[in-house]
Amino acid sequence: MAHAPQAASPHFWNLSAQALCEQLQCGPDGLSDTEAQARLARHGPNADAPPQARGLLAAIGRRLREPLSLILLGAGVVSVATGDGVGGGIIVTILGLSIGLDTVQEGRANRAAEMLRRAVALRAEVLRDGTFRQVPVEAVVPGDVMRVRAGDIIAADALVLDSEAFTAGEAALTGEPYPVEKRPGVVTTSAAGEASNALFRGAVAQTGEARALVVGTGRNTLFGAAAAVLGEGQEVSAFQRDMHAFGLVTARLTLALVVVVLATHMLFGRPVLESLMFAVALAVGLTPELLPMITTVTLSRGALRMAGRKVIVKRLAAIHDLGAMTVLCTDKTGTLTSAEIALSRSLDAAGQNSPLAARLGAMAASLGGDRGALDAALLASHPDASQGWTLLQRHAFDFNRRLGSVWAEGPHERLLIVKGAPEAVLALCTRHRLGGEVQPLGDAGRAEGLQRVHALAQEGLRVVAVASRQRADAADRAIPLSSADETDLVFEGLCAFADPAKPTAAAAIARLSAAGVRLKILSGDDPIVVQRLAQQVGLPADRVLTGADVAALTDDALAVQAQSVDIYARLAPDQKARIVRALQSRGAVAGFLGDGINDAPALKVADIGLSVEGASGVAQAAADMILLASDLEVVADGVEEGRRTFVNILKYVRMGASSNFGNMLSMAVASLFLPFLPMLPTQILLNNLLYDFSEIGIPLDTVRPEAIARPQVWDMQGLLRFAGTMGPLSSLFDLATFGGLLWFFQATPEEFRTLWFMESMATQILVIFIIRTRVRPWRDLPHPALAASSLMALLVAMVLPFTPVGAWFGFVVPPADMLAGMGALVLVYLVCAQWLKARALAWPAGRATALTR
């Protein structure tokens, strides 16, 4: 194939379009639908990796190789080898439960996530059956004719057929930091970085538009996997890091405990095998084997619920980050205002109403516009402005110059039309048109023009200035239009657009702020317009920083300013990212909501990138979540879901860190002082199995509003405080149980084990109803699934000793008096736990304080 970069054969950019078409057996008019299907089958989907054959067996095998499973397997082998079939059976059951649940749930979660992701998958525009059509990026095949416009991520390696002011950012691929211009032609170089006629998969279209012939797709592209922007960037989130850290702490504690227990037992001359089994059972009991399952299920359920609220999650772990968000930065158009803005005034250079400025603007928009709201509004005002005119060249709009121009040929003249932000355009004007006459424009005239812009902005109108110049010289056609041509212009007038605040914006901002999320506007628009809007939606608008102000500040100074200033205007794209970084440097968990190519850098930097459906490709690719409705209300809903998800994960972690850990600790300690094992290894394993089962319902559990009122961050300190309070309480009651059984009831070892098993099961399971909520347990009833799973586990534990099966495990029927004593003790424990939890729980801890203080 032509695109295989072999040393001997030429690179595709060394060939002419015609030669390539012959090789690829296609033409400049694209493919038919059937041909495209056939090619898709032949070349495979345009994706980085082939769909992994992730069979059920492979998934199970992967989990079996994890350290936790290996410990369990080892324990099982030791059990069976020592003739303890029951113990072995339980271990295998635990292993099966953990792996089975995780595999099934993860499979389900993946399918659900995949479905959602597909709904917002990036699309490419290709010529099929004679018309340009949006198809999923994966469906692009060699031979397709593809149209690429500013803001798109290039979907495949391709040869440029024609282009208008098209530049591509290839920094991630070739290392070239500046956008490079792409034009049709043949290039002889072998260096991809110099191939000015080639588009590479994964590069970003910065300006203009191009049509190109697709040469290579998927991994059969020059930069292959380097173009991973098209796929899912799998960065590790703060949440995943925290979970990993928690896992490490648990593993170390477990190991330490097991080693100490084993060593001491040896020292006391206890039977080696029995001690080993006991230690292994303790290790199994201490391991939070359901954590992966609980996390996956909770997150994927969260993602599904969020989809119901019009938020599509691309990166699951971002759900938690959204719940932790303390500052949301947003651009203005489309989120705070409706995306459909309308032209409300067209003024000439003297400030009189005149359609000329709008007509010229519409012509420029029609011949060489972007897909932005301003151009759409201009076009709507003069739909046939460009009739009789053809485009000669254009210098596309870019967010750093804040202007763009087209050079067009009409019936009588060749005209260069420049439009953009008023201060940028006026600075290039030396003349203005007054009543049909072109007259010189001095500093005073320019100041007057800006004054008028000011007045319009006060009315809440955003303004674009239009200027023009004759550029008749036909010989110029060979030289591309550049900034050098955008000088000595005639100021034609101003177009003013109404861009009113959304009616829902103020309420949504108030809701976010009540939830501890502070809103900041990071706009490229005029300071006065942004300030006025801020007032309308109820944001403190007394201070505004402009791009020029931001540029003058050092990083440290900006970090200080960013704490208090909420309104930013006339920002360049990387200044948006800089402000996000400044906020993060002071401990904020920062979200960014934006839709434009100018928002992509900030979206990438933010902890949570939010974009909207139909946003530019780069913005969507850089985002972690896509909003199906561009509305802050939706974000507020998402924040709630994120926090709810986290609260449920935290429930499991808290349970493990307090009652489960406390019980295993007491067991270890007791084993050192008792003349017999406080519980047989099989009994410990059974205890653990039932306890696991009791918690299966946690991901479904309900969450009360006050638990999600503030941003939630993983708080290791708080968790340790919780464990340090609730753990000793549990141990205290374990000690009471020991004492009572040994000295008061003079229990036999069998009775001792049976009753302690029952006590530890009852306390461990029932305490979840207390720990899961902040209020009294009966005021906040759990989800039926959690109630069912835990009460069922409890029932089994309580009934088992009375059945013949109990005897297998070494249980005996407990005497009534001991049973009554145990029941009383459990009751007192629960009352104490309820009393103590208010002191141990510090629900909304965290970094929010860094910003709200």
Ligand SMILES: Nc1ncnc2c1ncn2[C@@H]1O[C@H](COP(=O)(O)OP(=O)(O)OP(=O)(O)O)[C@@H](O)[C@H]1O
């Ligand atoms: N198509 C265009 N033609 C002319 N000027 C434009 C065009 N698009 C943007 N501008 C100018 O560039 C400025 C910055 O663009 P824009 O307001 O879209 O930035 P932004 O940061 O995305 O703002 P927002 O917060 O409103 O979304 C605009 O205020 C306008 O003056």
Ligand SMILES: [Mg+2]
């Ligand atoms: Mg914008």
